[in-house]
Amino acid sequence: xxxxxxxxxxxxxxxxxxxxxxxxxxxxxIVERLAExxxxxxxxxxxxxxxxxxxxxxxxxxxxALGVRVFTATSSQGLLYMAECLHYAAGGRFPIVMANANRAxxxxxxxYGDQRDALSLLDCGWIQLYAEDAQEAFDLTLISxxxxxxxxxxxxxxxxxxxxxxxxxxxxxxLPDKERVDRFLPPVEVPFRMDLDxxxxxxxxxxxxxxxxxxxxxxxxxxxxxxxxxxxxxxFGREFGRLRTGALESWYVEDAQWLLVTLGSISGxxxxxxxxxxxxxxxxxxxxxxxxxxxxxxALRQALRxxxxxxxxxxxxxxxxxxxxxxxVRAALQPLGGDSPPVLGFCxxxxxxxxSADDIRQIFRRIERAQDEVETAxxxxxxxxxxxxxxxx
Amino acid sequence: MxxxxxxxxxxxxxxxxxxxxxxxxxxxxxxxxxxKALGPRVFVGIPAGCMSAISFLYPQMALGVNAMISTxxxxxxxxxxxxxxxxxRGFGDAHVLGFAGDGGTADIGLQALSGAIDxxxxxxxxxxxxxxxxxxxxxxxxxxxxxxxxxxxPARTGTGNAVSGHKKDMFDIVVAxxxxxxxxxxxxxxxxxxxxxxxxxRTEGTSYIQVLAPCPTGWGCESDSLGELARxxxxxxxxxLQEYDQGRFSLQRNPATFKPVREYVSAQARxxxxxxxxxxxxxxxxxxxxxxxxxxxxx
Numbered sequence: 001x002x003x004x005x006x007x008x009x010x011x012x013x014x015x016x017x018x019x020x021x022x023x024x025x026x027x028x029x030i031v032e033r034l035a036e037x038x039x040x041x042x043x044x045x046x047x048x049x050x051x052x053x054x055x056x057x058x059x060x061x062x063x064x065a066l067g068v069r070v071f072t073a074t075s076s077q078g079l080l081y082m083a084e085c086l087h088y089a090a091g092g093r094f095p096i097v098m099a100n101a102n103r104a105x106x107x108x109x110x111x112y113g114d115q116r117d118a119l120s121l122l123d124c125g126w127i128q129l130y131a132e133d134a135q136e137a138f139d140l141t142l143i144s145x146x147x148x149x150x151x152x153x154x155x156x157x158x159x160x161x162x163x164x165x166x167x168x169x170x171x172x173x174x175l176p177d178k179e180r181v182d183r184f185l186p187p188v189e190v191p192f193r194m195d196l197d198x199x200x201x202x203x204x205x206x207x208x209x210x211x212x213x214x215x216x217x218x219x220x221x222x223x224x225x226x227x228x229x230x231x232x233x234x235x236f237g238r239e240f241g242r243l244r245t246g247a248l249e250s251w252y253v254e255d256a257q258w259l260l261v262t263l264g265s266i267s268g269x270x271x272x273x274x275x276x277x278x279x280x281x282x283x284x285x286x287x288x289x290x291x292x293x294x295x296x297x298x299a300l301r302q303a304l305r306x307x308x309x310x311x312x313x314x315x316x317x318x319x320x321x322x323x324x325x326x327x328x329v330r331a332a333l334q335p336l337g338g339d340s341p342p343v344l345g346f347c348x349x350x351x352x353x354x355x356s357a358d359d360i361r362q363i364f365r366r367i368e369r370a371q372d373e374v375e376t377a378x379x380x381x382x383x384x385x386x387x388x389x390x391x392x393x
Numbered sequence: 394m395x396x397x398x399x400x401x402x403x404x405x406x407x408x409x410x411x412x413x414x415x416x417x418x419x420x421x422x423x424x425x426x427x428x429k430a431l432g433p434r435v436f437v438g439i440p441a442g443c444m445s446a447i448s449f450l451y452p453q454m455a456l457g458v459n460a461m462i463s464t465x466x467x468x469x470x471x472x473x474x475x476x477x478x479x480x481x482r483g484f485g486d487a488h489v490l491g492f493a494g495d496g497g498t499a500d501i502g503l504q505a506l507s508g509a510i511d512x513x514x515x516x517x518x519x520x521x522x523x524x525x526x527x528x529x530x531x532x533x534x535x536x537x538x539x540x541x542x543x544x545x546x547p548a549r550t551g552t553g554n555a556v557s558g559h560k561k562d563m564f565d566i567v568v569a570x571x572x573x574x575x576x577x578x579x580x581x582x583x584x585x586x587x588x589x590x591x592x593x594x595r596t597e598g599t600s601y602i603q604v605l606a607p608c609p610t611g612w613g614c615e616s617d618s619l620g621e622l623a624r625x626x627x628x629x630x631x632x633x634l635q636e637y638d639q640g641r642f643s644l645q646r647n648p649a650t651f652k653p654v655r656e657y658v659s660a661q662a663r664x665x666x667x668x669x670x671x672x673x674x675x676x677x678x679x680x681x682x683x684x685x686x687x688x689x690x691x692x
Contacts, residue, residue, distance in 0.1 A: 017481040018474060046477035050470060051508030058467030058505065062438060062474025065461050068481050070474075084464055194459040194475075196434050196484060203461040204449035 003166040006134040006173045007073070007099045007159070008033035010141035011043075013181040014097075017068035017188075018046045020056040024078040025111045026163040027101040031073060053078035057085035057096075064094035065202050067193025069145065072096065075163065076103035076117045083121060089156045090125025090218065092203045095148035095190065096156040098126075099141070102264065102315070103163040104351040112352020113163030114315035115263060119324045125218060127157045127225050128293040130264045134171040137161050139236065139244060140290075142185055146232045149188050153225045155218070162265040162315075164352065169265075176240055184239045222294045229291060247296030249288045250303050252278065256285025257308040258367045259341075261300075261329055263289050266313065266355050273360040284364055292325065297332035304333065307341040309370035311363055315349035322380050323347055342370045348383035359383050401587055403429040412455035413447040417616030419580045419606030419623060420444055420521040424492055426583055427519055428458060430590040434487040436479055438463040438471040440497040443528040444521070466501045468493045469509035472516045488594055491518040495536035496526045498603075499561050503535075510570040510599045517593045518601045520563060523608035531611040535561045538631075539678070540671055541663045543611075548666040559678075563603055568637045573598030575637040579605040581623025585634060585645055592638070605632050613662020625657040630679045633686055642689045654679070 001009070008030050011019070019038075021031040037043040046063075050056040053074050060070045074082065079100055089096055100118055104110035118128060129144060131137040137159070144157040161167050194200060206214055226247050233244040251271045253259065258277075262270050267288040277284040287303045289296070304310055310333075312326040321327070326345030333340040346363050349355045366381060408428035414421040420443055428435065437460040439445045445462040448455040463471035472491040479487050493502055498520040506518060525543045526532040533546040538560045542548040567575045574596040578586035586604055593600035607623050609616040626632035630651035636643045654676050658664035667675075 018477045020474065046481055048473060048477055049508075049512060050473075051504055051511070054464070054466055055470035055473075055505045055508055058464055058470035059474030059477070061467075062461070062463070062471035062476075063478035063481075064474070065459075066436070066475060066478035066482060068478040070478075085467065088464055194436060194461075196459075196487060199433065199457065199459040201449055201454040201456055201460050203463070204451050204454065205446070205462070206451040210451055 001134060001173050002029065002168050002170050003131070003134040003137045003161050004029040004101070004168065005033055006138035007141050007161070008037065009175055010138045011071050012037050013178060014071070014142055014145050014185055015069065015187070016045050016071045018048065018060070018063040018070045020048045020050050020059040020063070020070070020072045022050045022053050022056040022074070022078065024053070024075045026103060026113070026167045027073045027075040027078070027099065029167070030099055053082040054085055057082040057089060060096045061085065061089050061092060061094050061203070064096050065092070065194050067188065067190045069149070069188040070096045071098070073099040073101070075101040076105055079117045079121065080105065083124065086121060086124040086126055091214070093154045093218070094156055095154055095188070097141070097144045097148050097159065098156065099159050099161060101163045101167045102160050110351040113165050114350045114352065115160070115162070116316045116350070118158060118160050119314070119316045122293055122324065125155070125222070126293065127155050127222065127291070128160060129157060129291050130160045130289065131166065132265055132267050132288065133166065134169070134173045137166065138173050138175070139240070139242060142181060143229070143232055143236060143244070145185055147225060147229055149190065150228050150232070151191060153221055153228050154190065155222055155225065160264065166265040180239055184235060225294050226291070226296055226299070245290070247289070247291040247299055248303060249290060250285070251288070252285035253287060253303045253306065255283055255306055257283040257306065258364055259285045259287060259304055259307040259310045260363065260367065261287045261289065261310060261312045261325070263292070263314055263325060266349065269355070269357055270313070270360055273357060273364065277364060282364070292328065295328055295332065300329065300332045301336065304341065309344065309367045310341050311344045311346055311367040313346045313348060313363060317347045317350070317380065344370055344381055346381045346383055353384070353386070355383070401584065403587070404432045406433060406457065408433065408457045409448070409455060410457070411453065413450070414443070415610050415616070417609040417619045418443070419608060419619055420494070420523060421447070422580045422619065423519065423521045423586070423604045423606045426580075426587055427490065427492065427590050430587045431488045431490060431594055433458055434484070435459065435490055436472070436475045436487060437461070437490045437492060438468050438475060439492045440468045440502065441465040442494045442497050444492060444494070446528055465497055467505055468497060468502050469505040469516070469518060472518070473509050473512065473514045476514055476516050489516045491516060493518070493520055494527070495520060495522045495524055496534035499535040499563050506567070507570065510567060510572050510601070513573070513598045515597060516599060517590070518599065519590070520601070520603045521606040522603050523606045523611060525611050527608050527611040536563065539675065540667060542666060543663070564635065564637070567601040572601055572637070574600035576602045577604070577633060577635050578602055579623045579627050579632055579634065580607070581605070581620050581627060582634065589636070611663070613665070614660050618660060622657070622660060625652065628652045629654045629657045630683055631657055633683070635686065644686060644690055647687065651679070
């Protein structure tokens with residue numbers, strides 16, 4: 001099944017109470033599949049046909065205020081359209097789970113995959129997870145509910161899937177039976193919810209005196225999500241027999257000299273190229289980030305400890321500076337001071353442009369050259385931008 | 394007022410107290426009466442605006458029922474989510490109320506409201522209409538009446554107000570959705586307003602009530618003139634009391650003659666610039682509108 005189908009089946013098994021749906025390519029097949037399952041009686045939930053992404057997230061918050069399990073999904077322009085509500089939901093500590101099909105942002109219009117949508121919203125207070133393949137999209141959907149609803153976390157989770165390359169690519173997915181999912185994911189229980197016996201105000205104002213305190217509590221709760229994710233994935237491994245590795249997944253990092261940090265579905269090709277390089281005696285490796293909010297800085301420093309040079313590959317550019325993920329990696333390595341390996345940023349795959357195996361080989365060659373250069377830590381390495389700057393400034 | 398409430402046998406509890414509203418605020422009266430009419434089994438969404446700014450200042454909450462501030466644009470969608478979750482939890486008998494101002498309803502929140510009516514959500518949406526963005530300092534909204542002075546539609550004597558529109562007809566807009574129940578009301582006629590809230594509460598489907606709520610701060614009127622102005626708006630024919638119920642229109646007041654509009658506008662600084670020509674125009678438009686309203690109830 002496709003990545004979007006995997007999400008829809010996992011959501012169904014998670015027994016959500018309310019689904020707030022609004023379509024946008026390439027998220028659509030998630031809400032379509034859920035609508036079919038709902039119509040067929042396989043999904044027992046309130047399915048709301050919303051009038052926009054802003055309304056979808058508003059409805060999700062209204063439902064979550066009553067302490068029920070809520071799911072929604074979006075992409076790209078839709079994610080940005082609900083941006084106000086993203087901060088709002090995180091501030092309200094509503095444990096909503098949302099799938100985001102990563103897609104380019106207009107202008108110029110483009111419906112294909114890249115990661116500029118979610119990466120432009122790193123600061124909205126949501127936990128951000130990234131799946132690599134359809135099986136992981138399935139697994140992380142179940143895990144996301146546990147994580148968001150965890151009493152020490154209580155933070156909404158955005159599960160990211162690369163548009164088309166993951167959302168619409170068909171792969172075998174192991175679907176567990178309901179009993180095992182129910183054991184892993186019991187019904188939602190949150191410490192605060194609107195009740196008729198104990199009415200309360202939620203989503204209130206807090207002036208200068210109390211505002212920082214609320215921000216601090218959110219920050220600490222999000223930081224906690226790194227270890228909570230690891231605990232949940234231990235449970236997940238016991239229940240379903242699949243090993244999941246917490247905030248990041250490493251490939252040959254034990255002795256790697258040339259390390260590439262990746263995000264999402266491109267990681268599979270990156271690992272294949274590493275295998276190829278290893279056969280040729282090159283000590284290459286990959287660190288795939290599965291969670292970037294909270295940012296697993298400590299685990300990343302540990303994973304990159306043997307590196308001579310590090311590359312960061314993202315389908316994103318923070319225009320006027322560098323890749324956002326690249327900035328995050330550099331900031332995480334900063335405490336190492338002079339011992340920090342040089343970090344090179346690679347911008348590739350914008351607007352659905354294919355990142356080929358050859359591109360990855362080229363990226364590793366570039367990382368290898370970095371140790372001999374002084375200025376490698378600066379600037380963006382654009383992979384095949386497709387324009388000649390002389391002709392088309 | 395209290396005698397009226399006693400006669401109506403409303404909930405004795407005080408669901409809305411200790412807020413920071415201005416003296417003579419029509420919006421606070423409209424919210425208090427609505428909550429008394431609905432009773433304690435209720436979930437309320439109130440968007441950014443006066444009513445949320447005066448009611449939800451941590452750690453002092455003015456509402457004694459379940460309530461939450463919605464995003465400015467998201468009142469009707471937030472309460473749709475509340476309804477879905479309430480039904481899911483077996484609270485089918487509980488009411489779900491959205492309580493938004495005129496800007497939050499007719500401008501930024503119109504899309505969400507339209508969506509909720511289209512989905513036939515079993516929610517009550519009350520627009521307390523004080524005819525401008527009062528919380529931010531009296532800026533023009535889509536429900537600011539013709540020629541009214543606001544800080545973003547400043548009027549000048551003799552030239553009137555070039556930017557003022559003609560006040561969107563929200564009642565007809567929601568009726569065009571074939572909504573289950575719609576009504577206009579005025580805080581100057583509390584029995585009529587409460588009866589309409591109670592009717593909305595019994596409605597299977599979406600109900601919309603637009604209640605005129607004078608704002609002394611924004612209108613430039615005395616803070617003890619609330620009841621009088623809210624009645625004058627109706628008696629001058631500026632604010633018809635009407636209902637749309639199961640596809641039928643009705644008028645709760647249909648007088649043979651109206652009081653002169655001058656009596657209503659002269660008590661408000663926002664209309665101070667009006668000349669005879671504009672008053673005549675307002676009355677002519679009122680009369681044309683009323684002939685339509687009367688024709689509609691007869692058909």
